[in-house]
Amino acid sequence: MQSQWQTTAGGLGQGVDSAAQNKVLRNTYSLLALSMIPTALGAWLGMEMQFMLRGWMGLILFLGVSFGAFFAIEKTKHSAMGVVLLLAYTGFMGLWMSQYLQFAMQFSNGAQLIAMAAGGTGVIFFSLATLATVTKRDFSFMGKFLFVGLILAIVASLANIYFQLPALSLAISAAVILIFSAYILFDVSRIVNGGETNYITATLSLYLNVYNIFVNLLSLLTALGGERD
Secondary structure (H helix, E strand, O other): OOOHHHHOOOOOOOOOOHHHHHHHHHHHHHHHHHHHHHHHHHHHHHHHHOOOOOHHHHHHHHHHHHHHHHHHHHHOOOOHHHHHHHHHHHHHHHHHHHHHHHHHOOOOOHHHHHHHHHHHHHHHHHHHHHHHHHHOOOOHHHHHHHHHHHHHHHHHHHHHHHHOOHHHHHHHHHHHHHHHHHHHHHHHHHHHOOOOOOHHHHHHHHHHHHHHHHHHHHHHHHHHHOOOO
8 A cells, every 4th residue: 555556657757857856865765764753653652552453444444544644645745744744644554563563572583573574674675775776777667567566465465354364465475575675666766767756755655665565574574483482
């Protein structure tokens, strides 16, 4: 679930002002780093509260808050309120993430698995973001394929709420990691090449990439390497 719902079909801009795009990129990375603070606070609060809401009710709440936030952020992306709403949404996402963290901590090596997921996510993000920035290659050609892949992953995830197939869950997590890793290339490329000029929108896209990679990588690690006492 991405702001790519709105940006995937868009092409990259022409006649790029490199100084302006470098500023957008710097502001995006700064706001992305700042967004980790409410995410961490939300995750801590969720773990303290033992927050747990999954299944169809959880999905409805998640989608309602997310799409409401996407709409509000888009409407206010040229003002300071856009930053406030973005940070508020990342706090909610941290609260939601706490469910995955609580599950991981049920294993004796849960803290290690969380650290591995965080480290792996960091390596993926910085490697692909650097590749897109340094090469300045146009990755916009991937947009339609990634959007289709995202839709298929969402449909499979919805189906698995009913079927509850462990093997399908692993396959979905692996696919989501690949899709959102590729979206990092796509989104950073859009900034570098002038297709995205608003750092708030850019931050939301990259944040969702990082978030989805982390939670799905953690899901894979707990499923494959979780150790019971």
